[in-house]
Amino acid sequence: MPDMPERTAAATEMFHTVLVANRGEIAIRIARTLREMGVRSVAVRAEDDPSPHPGHFDEVVSLGAGPLRETYLSSDKIIAAARSTGAQAIHPGYGFLSENAGFAQACADAGIVFVGPPASAIETMGDKISARHAVEARDVATVPGIAEPGLDDAALIAGAERVGFPVLIKPAAGGGGKGMYRVDEPAGLAQALAAARREASSSFGDDTLFIERFVTSPRHIEVQVLADTHGTVIHLGERECSLQRRHQKVIEEAPSALLTEAQRAAIGQAAVETARSVGYVGAGTVEFIVAGDRPDEPFFMEMNTRLQVEHPVTEMVTGIDLVEQQLRIAAGERLAIAQEDVTLTGHAIEARIYAEDPAAGFLPTGGTVLDVDWPYFSEPRAVEVRVDPGVEQGTVVGSSYDPMIAKLIVHAPTRAAAIDGLREALAESSILGVTTNRAFLRALLDEPSVRAGSLDTGFIDREGERIAAQRVPSEVLVQVAASEALQGPGQLGAWQADGWRMGGSVGRVTRLRDGDGVAVVRVRAERATVTRADGTADELLLPQDAWVRETPEGAWVRTRDGDFLVEAPPRIRRGRGPAEPSLASPMPGTVVAVHVADGDTVAEGQAVISVEAMKMEHVLRAPVAATVHLQVASGEQVTRGQELATVTPIEESA
Template identity: 55%
Template sequence: MFDTVLVANRGEIAVRVVRTLRSLGVRSVAVFSDADADARHVREADTAVRIGPPPAAESYLSVERLLEAAARSGAQAVHPGYGFLAENAGFARACADAGLVFIGPPADAIALMGDKIRAKETVRAAGVPVVPGSSGSGLSDAQLADSAREIGMPVLLKPSAGGGGKGMRLVRDAAALADEIAAARREARASFGDDTLLVERWVDRPRHIEIQVLADGHGNVVHLGERECSLQRRHQKIIEEAPSVLLDPGTRAAMGAAAVQAARSCGYSGAGTVEFIVPGGDPSSYYFMEMNTRLQVEHPVTELITGLDLVEWQLRVAAGERLAFGQDDITLTGHAVEARVCAEDPARGFLPSGGTVLRLREPRGEGVRTDSGLTEGTEVGSLYDPMLSKVVAYGPDRATALRRLRAALADTVTLGVPTNAGFLRRLLAHPAVVAGELDTGLVEREAAGLVPDGVPEEVYEAAAAVRLEGLAPSGGDGWTDPFSVPSGWRLGGEPAPVAFDLRVAGRDPVTRGARPGAEVSPNRVSVTVDGVRHTFHRAADWLGRDGDAWQVRDHDAVAASLTGAARSGADSLTAPMPGTVTVVKVAVGDEVDAGQSLLVVEAMKMEHVVSAPHAGTVTELDVTPGTTVAMDQVLAVVAPREEAQEEQA
């Protein structure tokens, strides 16, 4: 076993790898950009090395700086985690050239399976069924469009060089192919440095099932069962579980054997995942999609049902050990479900969010595991992936695991940064999810019903109670002037409510009076509304409950009107999320049509198109490509044309 391992990643996966290194008595080396100088993975590693400024291209994606860090720290091996350079064959080769062991598969296997076009051809030759699609690399836009029409709509555009849903586009209308191909290329280039695309037939209501494989360098390959990953939004997995309720023992064995064959076909070693698309109505008709040549985000559910530490076995295989078990030794016991907690705001269309973690509470307890990179004070920005943590629950059966995970998400508190924890909790209670009737489109179809329409009344009541508490005079000599207490007291009548003007972002302002009987402490506030007691976690102007959170600010209508009158309302285009402007398609003075794409803002590897609110003229443009913007920052102003103004009137 190695003495020292450098973890070439950040966030929860870096913390996760450090945990196993510590259990094995191996010294861990963290790396960090300036944005992560005080991050949790830096604190928990045995030592840490700075590798550059915040942009990933100058730090976590810099092969040269990572190798320098390994040399300075005396590391013998490098664990890449997932994301960043985990599936970069060039990085694996550079590690070998530097005398370092890359804790992952051989570089040739990464290169082969990282090219989805070559990967499909390779596994097809090995007898593994593949999804019908385009053939050949380096297709032009016109060739991609022709292939899509030949396959028949709908089709899925996919980057050849990467995974994780980045750059994937579902196209149902052939007329939209040109725009979608251009957007997919931009995202692929930004995420993987390669804009090569392929086209695949889209299977309606498919299930996404993947098989975990483990191989050593001595020719032994086993599979560790499957994971159901069908609950996705924008092609990104958000809930994963093991095993799948869809598969019977015969289909599980057949898919496992196909995954093992796919791994053998590329000379694989280490931990990897073979992903299949499965028609929900016919599980026996499964198709190979791709192979992820790394540890997967959802690996904990496999660990919980097999009792194996996959990171430990990655290390052992990389150190030259043989697998200590064969296929017949693998047993799947119980059920595990994982939820990905991400910095995104369901109330704002799931746009990426950011901020400072003001209060953190992560669930623990029987059958509950949390993998996290967070601490109180963590700054969540727009430079890196939005996933903050993973909450995982295990039980003897699926119903128990689901129940424990819902309770764990309700107990998750991340005040200061909007997350999807409450949304995930409601999703896990959806009848189709409870029944195991899943497909990759379920979340998109049901999302609107899983996002509350408004802000609960008790949230405003709690915020008013906090404001009232803040007005109470602090003691000094033991005597308080009763006229200085904002109690609403009045002569000859019931106390008058003390009113406060409040506002939640994206909602109209409200006025609420503080009710008697509220209990306020530095971390909690309780109020009674219509005879029901409601208790919230609190930090500054944030309130949280059952995984949901609200930032309730004071609202000054006069000040808002004075400062925002000139550049607000329907004419302004504002940043929907904190991020970077990547595309500007107009200039001041340009005439635009309603709905015309004007700018593109990117955050956390996600693009958002900002369109003209109405026909008119661009009168202001405050950004250029590369400009960093804050949420709700004004980007441009479009003055309506005369006819548009008449219609508005």
């Protein structure tokens, strides 16, 4: 990684205390820079938040317990915490209040420095329609579309016909993919608009929509900018963020493999002009959509008026600590970096580790972290590995906060070496007790098109199910079956193992869940045979050094390819007749909508209940035409596997 600019004492003299209005990995990351700068750090914490971030701060202020609006989203409580601790500045991190113009203004009114841009810039860029108009005035190209305040559905439908299909519906407020819908044919537009308005209203309190032409083979490229209060604006190169799912980024890298030096300079200048269009101050990110076959024509998409999750890749190729720069700019210092001082050295790539189950449609997961390991390379290597963790052993991962629980970042001389290094870093990492996307990330990095840099924003949506469809490795099943932890008193029944059969011993037989099927593992002497539901079989030697930990949910097994939760197959309930099928929650979360009344008759496939967790909404639908009996109401918190409704098939109820 390049050497970082030397620090001066000016910022530490200006800010002796800074409060961080955030939690998790970003709060921990900001605290690290504050500690290096010698600045006293103050954390805020919701009483029911299990995040480990308070342990990294000099002082912690409780925000009480309750919903987010009463804790991390309470401007009054955050400002009161800053006043009570003598904090001169508040760093908002990302998410929560980081792009809240009202909060930025409230800080100014309270005489506390908001580490970010002025409220006016947040307000302009927070509305995608006003943002388009602002950058167009600086000759920055935008995606062709229809974008005016207050457009009703009829106007949007008419505008879409003029723009041409496919189109992308976008909310004027907010971001992160919420309320965004691609529509390929006119027939689907009205329904998509209704869904987008509902989601935008729920997420942002504003259902204003606009429509853009959908760019084919789109690549998501963003540019990091820095702007001080003295009129200097520079860019720090671009990041490629095309590997995303449902508009949520998964892998980010810098620089982009797509751009030439000339194209890099041009897109960087467009980002600088975008920042100037709103009198921007601080660190910000200008996002562009670029057609894969026309990288010389970037279209402005939006500006994030805050630090980005993926900022570490820029730090690693430039050697510039972006949090330090934010603090220095907020303290009134001039940028000590000129545009010609910015050089990009090597390649950096970041993977976001989410608490989610890729094999189950990427649904959010949860649980208690039983054990956590991060990469440790005892010998010097050509790659540099950075970990931004948000959990530690004992942390409870629930459904109240974002599912990203850690980031792994690797810097290397070349892109190929960086990808290899990230694969190795993922192999050396482990988070037991919570199902994560670690195995999926390694498999994703092995994809030929990913390694070749032939990317677009729809790649994971197209190929994710295939990449995630990994059955439990035979080695893992054998480790569980052979583990002494599962052979103690009372364990054989739980794992449905039986060592004897008519005609003599066949060794120990264990049945374990294998995706939607059951695998039979026969252990005898030093060998084991795994027979799958499709009839295929593997014969293996018993492991000599297996890591298996038993929990009430099943057995956790740590491997280089991923952490696996191996469960026993469900017991077969026997009785005089079949049990009524039920709709069980696929994830821990909140019931956000009940689409039917108790006792209603529904058609097959009809929506019954919607559950939301970690920015994802999942609709449970009737498996057959049936009468529905509800077990929950809107607003209730539910656990994974909890029965939400039962359905009685119509032919049975007749």
